[in-house]
Amino acid sequence: MTCDEAEILLSALIDGELDAGHVREVEAHVAECPRCAAALAAYRQMNQAIAAADLSYTAPPALRRRIEASLPQVRVAPSRRSVLKGFAMGSAVSALAATGLVAIVLRNDDEQRIMSEVVSAHLRSLQAGHLTDVISTDQHTVKPWFNGKLDVSPPVIDLTTQGFTLIGGRLDYVDARAIGAVVYRRRQHIINLFIAQTPNIERRAAKTEIIQGFNIRRWSERGLNYWAISDIGADELTEFGEKFETAMQANKEG
Amino acid sequence: MPGRWRPAGRANAFSARAGQEAMPVTSFNDDPDKARRFRDAALPYLDDVYTLARYLLRDPADAEDAVQECFLRALKHFDTYRGPAMKPWLFAILRNVCRAEFARRASAPTGIDEDAPETAEQAPLWHEMPETPEAQILRERDASAIRRMVEALAEPFKETFVLREINHLSYREIADAVGAPVGTVMSRLARARAMLRSAWLAEEEQPE
Numbered sequence A: 001m002t003c004d005e006a007e008i009l010l011s012a013l014i015d016g017e018l019d020a021g022h023v024r025e026v027e028a029h030v031a032e033c034p035r036c037a038a039a040l041a042a043y044r045q046m047n048q049a050i051a052a053a054d055l056s057y058t059a060p061p062a063l064r065r066r067i068e069a070s071l072p073q074v075r076v077a078p079s080r081r082s083v084l085k086g087f088a089m090g091s092a093v094s095a096l097a098a099t100g101l102v103a104i105v106l107r108n109d110d111e112q113r114i115m116s117e118v119v120s121a122h123l124r125s126l127q128a129g130h131l132t133d134v135i136s137t138d139q140h141t142v143k144p145w146f147n148g149k150l151d152v153s154p155p156v157i158d159l160t161t162q163g164f165t166l167i168g169g170r171l172d173y174v175d176a177r178a179i180g181a182v183v184y185r186r187r188q189h190i191i192n193l194f195i196a197q198t199p200n201i202e203r204r205a206a207k208t209e210i211i212q213g214f215n216i217r218r219w220s221e222r223g224l225n226y227w228a229i230s231d232i233g234a235d236e237l238t239e240f241g242e243k244f245e246t247a248m249q250a251n252k253e254g
Numbered sequence B: 001m002p003g004r005w006r007p008a009g010r011a012n013a014f015s016a017r018a019g020q021e022a023m024p025v026t027s028f029n030d031d032p033d034k035a036r037r038f039r040d041a042a043l044p045y046l047d048d049v050y051t052l053a054r055y056l057l058r059d060p061a062d063a064e065d066a067v068q069e070c071f072l073r074a075l076k077h078f079d080t081y082r083g084p085a086m087k088p089w090l091f092a093i094l095r096n097v098c099r100a101e102f103a104r105r106a107s108a109p110t111g112i113d114e115d116a117p118e119t120a121e122q123a124p125l126w127h128e129m130p131e132t133p134e135a136q137i138l139r140e141r142d143a144s145a146i147r148r149m150v151e152a153l154a155e156p157f158k159e160t161f162v163l164r165e166i167n168h169l170s171y172r173e174i175a176d177a178v179g180a181p182v183g184t185v186m187s188r189l190a191r192a193r194a195m196l197r198s199a200w201l202a203e204e205e206q207p208e
Helices: A003-014 A020-032 A034-053 A061-070 A080-089 A095-126 A139-145 A234-253 B013-020 B025-030 B032-057 B060-080 B086-107 B117-122 B143-151 B157-165 B171-178 B182-205
Strands: A165-174 A177-186 A189-197 A204-211 A214-221 A224-230
Touching: A003 A020, A003 A034, A003 B182, A020 A034, A034 B143, A034 B182, A061 B032, A061 B060, A095 A165, A095 A177, A095 A189, A095 A204, A095 A214, A095 A224, A095 B032, A139 A165, A165 A189, A177 A234, A189 A234, A204 A234, A214 A234, A224 A234, B032 B060, B032 B086, B032 B157, B060 B086, B086 B171, B143 B157, B143 B182, B157 B171, B157 B182, B171 B182
Parallel strands: none
Antiparallel strands: A165 A177, A177 A189, A189 A224, A204 A214, A214 A224
């Protein structure tokens, strides 16, 4: 490997973007080349200094207000109660038909509402200091932490070796109920895996949707509903979901 | 991509320019739900977008105008938005807004600095390196000094560096935001680091 090649890869090494094969090659070159070793040391030092300095800016409050003001005013979305009231007042509809209709409306409505609550919970978790209640990369620390806090014991699976680092757990609220959130990291991206109990024990295959620019993959298995949400691409979130389900399967059989 | 440029005075150009595209913001008045979804999805990244604008434009007032214009355009196109992730998408829009400002500054009577970015990008990396290759310990610098050095980096290296080190995007997301291959992102970052390192060392020779 020449120094020019190594120089480019050094940078990717620092950013954690190199595959294992290239990591070995660059490290072998650095071990023999004082010039590249010096560059690597300097880059690491620069990175630490930059991380410590926090070079980001905060948008002026006036700018935020101007942008908010340029958006149309948000009306309060009609509540479920008012939907029901609408049906109750529709006297032409027979009671039986109305009941069936309401059930359908509510079910779809619920699903969408819960999805958007999942998005809100994800966004909330990304605010400083809200991501984890228990910070640990050890599944045997995170799982017992949920004991007594929820009516279920959410599965906590360490997928670190498969590219998804377990970073902790959190108690969150979706649909006015406490819900478990297991937090993973993929490079700089956060994946929240929300887990809640469902009376429905049949398996529902995974489905991925985009809501507000986030990918959400949801599935049901053995009486639990899962929502994995992140800003990583749909393909990577699918990979996450598949690895999680495979690991669950292995646990069950093992 | 323009080369290095110097600020060319205060500009109100963003909104004037935007007028040509006739922002139909009022058409959103009949869809407050969309506005709410947009607000939830995009506004959490306001600080990130503003940060990038500050580094690209190096002028707080220009940055504010550019960010406001960026969010207006994002709202306008939110209907058809299907990805990539929200953050790189907003950055891509902001870059387009800034490009108009670069063009305006370049056509202004002063402030033109015609660097040839293409050749700069192809020159061997070692041209940036200090003469003495032995390990030199970089002196500690405070945040404002580091910020100044980053701001002084030439484009397109600065933008790539800021997206990576300050906005924390992955290589893939940077590639999405700037519309360049991942390999180009990687080599730009390597060069940005080499440039920053020499700037860091140079500043140490001549302390302020």
